[in-house]
Amino acid sequence: MSALPFDAYGGLSDAECQERILRARARLGKEVVLLCHHYQRADVYQHADLTGDSLKLARLAAQTDAPHIVFCGVHFMAEVADILSRPQQTALLPDLAAGCSMADMANLAKVERCWRELGEIMDVENECTPITYINSAADLKAFCGQHGGSVCTSSNAGVIANWAFAQRPKILFFPDQHLGRWTGHQLGIPLEDMPVWDADLPLGGLTPQAIAQAKILLWKGHCAVHQMFQKKQIDAFRAQYPEALVIAHPECDFSVCSAADYVGSTEMIVKTIREAPAHTRWLVGTELNLVERLAKEVAPQGKTVRFMSDIICMCSTMQRIDPQHLAWTLENLVAGCVINPIVVPEREAALARSALERMLRVS
Numbered sequence: 001m002s003a004l005p006f007d008a009y010g011g012l013s014d015a016e017c018q019e020r021i022l023r024a025r026a027r028l029g030k031e032v033v034l035l036c037h038h039y040q041r042a043d044v045y046q047h048a049d050l051t052g053d054s055l056k057l058a059r060l061a062a063q064t065d066a067p068h069i070v071f072c073g074v075h076f077m078a079e080v081a082d083i084l085s086r087p088q089q090t091a092l093l094p095d096l097a098a099g100c101s102m103a104d105m106a107n108l109a110k111v112e113r114c115w116r117e118l119g120e121i122m123d124v125e126n127e128c129t130p131i132t133y134i135n136s137a138a139d140l141k142a143f144c145g146q147h148g149g150s151v152c153t154s155s156n157a158g159v160i161a162n163w164a165f166a167q168r169p170k171i172l173f174f175p176d177q178h179l180g181r182w183t184g185h186q187l188g189i190p191l192e193d194m195p196v197w198d199a200d201l202p203l204g205g206l207t208p209q210a211i212a213q214a215k216i217l218l219w220k221g222h223c224a225v226h227q228m229f230q231k232k233q234i235d236a237f238r239a240q241y242p243e244a245l246v247i248a249h250p251e252c253d254f255s256v257c258s259a260a261d262y263v264g265s266t267e268m269i270v271k272t273i274r275e276a277p278a279h280t281r282w283l284v285g286t287e288l289n290l291v292e293r294l295a296k297e298v299a300p301q302g303k304t305v306r307f308m309s310d311i312i313c314m315c316s317t318m319q320r321i322d323p324q325h326l327a328w329t330l331e332n333l334v335a336g337c338v339i340n341p342i343v344v345p346e347r348e349a350a351l352a353r354s355a356l357e358r359m360l361r362v363s
């Protein structure tokens with residue numbers, strides 16, 4: 001059976017796609033489960049069986065029984081689903097171009113070179129634990145598995161960092177400098193003990209003394225969406241609404257996290273605002289789809305939710321998973337064709353699994 005090509009789907013209207021998605025889902029029944037990240041666009045999110053932040057989705061992927069896991073998120077999330085699911089299950093990503101630009105800011109060649117360079121000035125295997133944010137390619141998770149490290153997400157980074165410090169005195173944290181810095185700050189580490197490692201410079205652009213003093217080496221990576229949020233937006237909001245509350249994702253800059261009342265993962269943001277008293281007012285520093293959905297959901301309780309930036313900033317890669325690609329993926333499954341399976345090679349998957357399982361055990 002040859003796969004149905006995408007060409008026939010690109011021109012379909014959203015309304016027609018919605019109908020076809022529902023029909024295909026009815027035919028597939030328990031054959032398929034749809035996992036959706038909170039940033040997913042509304043016209044796809046409405047079809048989700050399960051939603052969550054990266055940690056919750058990783059746990060759900062490990063628990064589901066469906067033979068096909070259709071991941072409405074980005075590439076690294078589908079890789080995690082493949083690694084943690086059973087061998088007979090497949091993880092599918094409706095559009096392979098749905099990557100994460102932050103994840104792409106670190107790669108294995110650069111991390112291995114960093115590790116080698118650190119090895120020239122310290123006993124790196126005994127003095128430093130590599131921690132990768134889950135927003136990273138599977139081979140970086142495998143690197144952490146191989147070198148006694150772990151994965152973390154935005155909801156467990158503190159717990160994982162504490163675990164790492166119980167093993168060795170330093171952490172190499174990649175690829176998000178902001179999550180690493182905020183996590184270290186929460187643990188009481190001074191900013192000057194968390195220098196940034198620039199992978200394009202020899203020795204990360206640091207002196208051997210700075211590396212010796214460092215507690216956390218922060219990879220020079222960031223999220224293009226979250227870097228749009230600025231402290232001045234919080235200041236202006238507070239000036240207008242002194243009683244209002246501010247909540248931000250830890251991928252935001254340190255100045256934004258420091259000025260917020262709460263900092264946490266997407267799941268934590270959703271839960272905090274859902275459970276807040278009626279008639280509260282919120283400014284939220286995370287992706288627009290989540291914020292708009294939440295604003296609508298809590299409006300009947302008199303809660304006001306405002307997006308932190310004046311300009312639209314969406315996760316444009318996650319946005320690629322649209323109703324056309326979802327209809328295409330599901331109708332191919334109905335026709336017996338698995339398109340866009342995400343398959344991590346077994347050796348790499350085994351090492352990455354050990355780092356992910358360590359994270360799930362510790363947190």
Ligand code: 13P
Pocket residue numbers: 038052053054055135153154155223249251264265266267
């Ligand atoms: P969460 O784990 O908080 O959902 O974050 C994932 C992400 O990519 C945020 O940009």
Ligand code: SF4
Pocket residue numbers: 074099100101102103135223224225226251287315316317318
């Ligand atoms: Fe990656 Fe940023 Fe999109 Fe999150 S919002 S998936 S970090 S590009």
